[in-house]
Amino acid sequence: MSDDTTLPDDSTADDSHGRKPAPDGGTTPDGGSVVTRDELPLRETETHDEEHGLPPVYSIKRWFVTTNHKDVGLLYTVTALFFLIFGGVLALLFRMELWAPGANIMQADAYNQAVSIHGLMMVFWFLSPFAFGFANYIVPLQIGAKDLAFPRLNALSYWLYLASGILVAISFFQGGSFAGGWTMYAPLNLPVYTPKVGSSTAVLALLLFVVSVTVGSVNFLTTMHRMRAKGMTLRKMPLFTWSILLTVWMMLFAFAALLAALMLLSSDRLLGTTYFAATSPGGAMLWAHLFWFFGHPEVYIVFFPALGAMAEIFQTFCGRRIVGRKWFIGAMLLVALQSFIVWMHHMFLTSINLEIKTLFMATTIGISLPFDLMVFALIYTMLKGKIRFKTPFLFAFGALVLFILGGITGVFLGAVVLDYTLRGTYWVVAHFHYVMVGGVTGLVGALYYWFPKMTGKMYDEFLGQVHFAMYFVGFNLLYFPMFIAWETPRRVFQYAPGLQGWHQLSTIGAFLLGTSFLVMFYNLFKSLFTGEEASGSPWQYASTAEWTVPSPPPLENFPGVPSYESGSLRFEGVKTGVADGGTDTNDGTTPATDGGTVETDGGTATATGGAPVVAEDDHHEEEHEDHASIWPFVMSVGAFFLLLGLSGLQEGSFAPGMEGGVYMGLSVVGGLVLGGSLFGMTVEPFHGPEGGFGEAWPFAGVENTKLGVWIFLASDVVLFGAFIGAFIFSRVAYGWTEWHHLIPEEHVVLPGLINTYILLTSSFAVVLALVAAHRGSRLGIVASMTTTVVLGLAFLVNKGLEWLHLFHVHSEAFPQGWEISTNIASTTFYVTTGLHGLHVIIGLVIAVWMIYRAWHGAYLDDDTPIEYFGLYWHFVDIVWLFLFPLFYIL
Template sequence: MSAETDSGGDHGLPDSSTITRWLVTTNHKDVGILYTVTALFFLVFGGVLALLMRIQLWTPGAGFLEAVSYNQAVSAHGLIMVFWFLSPFAFGFANYVVPLQIGARDLAFPRLNALSYWLYLFSGLLFAVSFFQGATFAGGWTMYAPLNVPVYTPDIGASTAVLALVLFVVSVTVSSVNFLTSMHRMRAEGLTLRRMPIFSWTILLTVWMMLFAFAALLAALLILSSDRLLGTQYFAATGAGGSLLWAHLFWFFGHPEVYIVFFPALGVMAECFQTFTGQRLVGRKWFIAAMVLVALQSFVVWMHHMFLTSINLEIKTLFMATTIGISLPFDLMVFALIYTLIKGRIRFTTPFLFSFGALVLFIIGGITGVFLGAVVLDYEFRGTYWVVAHFHYVMVGGVTALFGGLYYWFPKMTGKMYDEFLGKLHFGLYFVGFNLLYFPMFLSWETPRRDFVYPEAFVSWHQLSTVGGFVLGISFLVMFYNLAKSLVAGEAADDNPWAFSTTTEWALPSPPPIENFPGVPTFASGALEFRSAEAGDRSAVEIADGGGEPAPDGGPAHAAGTDAADHEEDHASPWPLAVGVASFVLLLGLSGLQRGGFPSGVEGGFYVATTGVGLAALGWTLVRLARERFVGPSGPFGESWPFEAVENTKLGVWIFLASDVVLFGAFIGSYVFIRVAHGWTDWHELVPEAHVVTPGLVNTYLLLTSSFAVVVALVAAERESRWGLVGSLGLTFGLGVAFLVNKAMEWQHLFHVHGETFANGWVPSTNVAASTFYLTTGLHGLHVIGGLCIALYLVARAWNGAYLDDERSIEYFGLYWHFVDIVWLFLFPLFYIL
């Protein structure tokens, strides 16, 4: 790596050759490398599990693995690959490249970026720990109910796997807020959305989908965690629609996840096709429009995964139509890529070969997926290896392009060139192994999915698949050897090793310096220029455009040298790592909960102690993170439509609240779904007479009054009234505490109601009505507790005179607190009146 990049002393970063650098860095390029390396580790983890499965399938009913071990391997392989490899691998590139492409010095919230990585890493480690707690989750990667409840998967390790997924989703949410704020608010002058590079466009749309899809998954996982740890009755209540509810929640996430995985791969394909054909993407604006349409449609096709359920035929027909409809924009994108190849002059480099191979594989996956979109054919193919083959041709087909992206940006990330011969050897082995592994599954489609017993007639096809799996595995050994050898002894890469690359990252040294740019980047003239932050002058940059049009994708090829302005931004913080460790410890402790209590003896004592230590550590590290003085990127940033008037932190809060709307919407929707399935009026038989309106009404008044107190606090801060600010924030805190006390008294009363129907009280595990009440209002209560922690912190700082000259922190807290109050206005009538 270059000396400029290695030396971090002026920016608070240790040298990159030290372990400390990678533990404390918040720089987006370092975080991108961490994501990439960690994702490759999980590729190996999941790949080894896949090879164990293929050995088991060499002959039907083989005894290489026991039945439970095989189920664990199948489930863990799917979960690891979908969650801990596919998307994080793409976001390694996104972290590194997107800020460079949009002309930003870093992402909007560098410490949140580092935090998202550490939460991702420790969620994966928590999942790995689950293998040593009896057994990990063994109910399939889709975790269908009721197999996901303790009756069928009783081991503590299964609960740990669910909690690991919860932590992973929290990481995704943090990352989504950061990326959306950055990409909407921090683009360089002149880089409008219309001119933004295709790869950045795919990441922008991917993150919007992630924000809402993963919020629905978080709701499902929190409910499942409650069923497993607290004994609630959501998914065990099959008679009340629990199994169907899980399918709705999971697939509302699950189908957008297909495009969340594939869109970044599509962006890599477009970038590589443009670079290695010297041709601007054909129909670029229509390509972008098609992607936007797919992103929107992705949320209205989830029920085609549920054609075999009891949903009526009219609804199934509607979702068959939406499924066929979403394939049409993809047709446009595929033809745009093909015409780009036809009109250009192709250079068969390793990145191009992987991108082209991905296009071929995706076409096969898309065509075979059309069969599953038809209700009648889905009845025949569902639950067979046809689905396995189609799924991998789409998902792993997309990953094929991401390996092309790894080779494409490897020179930029490391300053070294990879070995071209070994790269092409990797592609050859990969492409042959991939098709040997997955195509025979179409021919042996009658094999039952997730079962190692299959008809003898398919033995040859399965043995061919197993050979293909090992060939595919060997191809990755070639890749790792190539990258390691190149990193140590590869020849130095030019700033721009590709003849026709057109995006901004290729205008910078390889690897780029800490601050990315030698001045303030601007595209106002149609070409990339660097304006001195001190003098306001500009240095023009030549455009190397293989397509013959000005600045396609908004980028150049080479930058003229200018002196970097003096920046005092921070790039190091130990607290994101500390929060990640504390979260890991806390969830490891909570995994020992069983129906609301810890086991007795030494084992129970370990989990109780671990929970206590984790909770204390998490609170302490979050406070230290909040108290740390950290200077991030400062504006003005240039293009920020449609959020010109919204400051970065405020936009981040709004984006987070948007995901929280989906979270609470999923909880409220789950309550309504189960109540309708049980019978809307019959529901009252499940609720004791002691559950009266008065406590809820009192709490409504308390929260509404607390919202008014927050408004008064903001006015006091604007008027620089210290005691008015402290008093109104203190009142907000007091009213919030009163809300929780009243709620606790209500719950305590309901826990001890007596009668023939509720002899043991009305507790979360009594029936599904109790489960929905306690869990939904409990989630709201946790939001209140979070708000009170923030309010207490604000009171302490306001006491010392803070916020009088800058009231924005009070405003942002108010947005959150008002949202919490608004949610209660929905919960009150649902759970107390109707």
């Protein structure tokens, strides 16, 4: 469809094939009646789910064991809304405090905790997970996949997310939570300034959240690159799916940098290292670089899903395709790339030289240009279409207006000179919220848009419009006065008395905005039970594949294998027919990916939600996937208790007495549960969906698991890169040659050289294991993998002996030995090589399990697990080839 195409305005007009639109927005063959799957008895759906090991939806057990992407999407959405309430209550607390200058309600530390955790909660535990609730539910439907590539990892990602959020809530009961601001600037993020155990718990909770994000990123990227339906090329993907694809690529690398920063911070807080200590040169700047390398892409990570949802909503309620669709996608791609080269504008007030500041000012202003293109595309789409002012469109349009205001005010901050004046004031607060909460506005529109698909019920349109009116007025009443009262310092409850009126307006707006969400919750909750039944496609011009199946969709999404090879959606391996005995038909329609209606051979398998029947001769070829596993939940429980226990560490040891014993016990129990659940998941028979049957460019020849390993290793490259970068940054800040004075003479090259030869030899042993598998030699596999394990253990023993020797060095310069907290050189050496050693240990655990399986005949018919293990082990060895010269030679 060309960019000038406009969908028909008349709801009764014939489509291009002479068919009348069905009452629910789909089309029916001439003269034919449609019995939709929506009309099938609920009992049949429940039986179908139970046949696949999944309890019915009303069973509590289902929600603990489900791995189905739609269930996980619902869990993400509901949980994110809970954390919205959590963060919103904290915001109302400190807005009440700001009604008048001074500490009138809360003490200073309580105020700082509320502000800090509000920021962390909204940015991490609400915004991104809320978007990925929709992504989990909608993306597989839009690309024609039965599920995500790794369903158990998808469930694990959710449960780790929930466990991390509960850890944050618990931190308030451990003497108080983190109070150093949501950016956690050094050295305020260290125990000397934030000494409470709850502060460490909040840091560890954020670390667990990042692990959850990494697991989810690997899963989504594998799915979108390997499991698209035939004909669903990257170019043809819906805009929401495009926005998620780019978001997840940004998440993979940005969150890896944050993971490194949090691991370094956790090391400082729990083990007593000195990365960010005030005595370490450049410690504060090191944190700023690591955090903002993540932090600025995070702005687009949050906004992109909202932008994609807005594009879908604009297309549907303007009745036409997005103007300049290819340019819209290109602009998103350009922003995703540019987002990693603008982070230093957050450090214009530091001692960075003016030339670098000017460069980053240019990249910052330059990133606004692709957004201009996307904004104009949305505006022209409205001008060329016929707008239907339903609730989803109102929120999408409101998000566009708010984002324009946020973007314009952000350009001010991109200028070095203006930033000197505006940095640290409420101008930044207002701009930040116009952008970030503007994204929330778009996502609320997405909630209304996809609510019928996810629940099978229509919301109350009148209440939806009341919600929008209250939301939009409350939003602007809350945040716009902050531009006027911009001289108020951030995160401080004291301000000039002359600004009190503006702050009172903001507080009134905050309560109006909060009340608007009560209207939303009432609307959706009421509609869930008493709302009108939603058809497969309640929106007249909805044009993506999720609207071609019933609401909510069946367990495995589609009645057959989706295909777009003909230019429209077809279901292969399906004989059309009505489930209750209706007559077959060979004619039917279904929406194309860009809107409009086109021919398919799917019969009633269209937006009407019809019920095609799988032909008997194809039924035996269909292999059903599993949809239930308890181990992701159990694993998250183990991780929760492990980190809760570790939060009690202080300088590498637990406090004496009962309290320290409790924390130690929690960590031990958590470690045992985590290890046991990992083993349980490994031995559990579970069949997930396979990719590669459709569009998989540029990974057509790469199996799902291999691609997942590649993607994980790509994030690991950033993780180790951040650790190595932290070492180089710290050494340059201290003085490259002066650094040698921080290292004892006993730190010699020989142990590192021996370990280099050991690891290289172990990699060769893995290659021999793969050769043995090709030759069908069971003993050869076992012998080679055993050699790898022995060499890996030798590496760890040699490293351990070296560490013990250095710990007990006693000289005039190091009378207490060269321990992990002695100086910044010892910190970087032990932590970086320790991270590498942890990777070696993980590899050895995997290798021992593989030896056990190989002894029982595994890998003779399928040697791919050895190949995948080899990818990981070779990567670990390559990393050591970088660490050896850095820490032993230079």
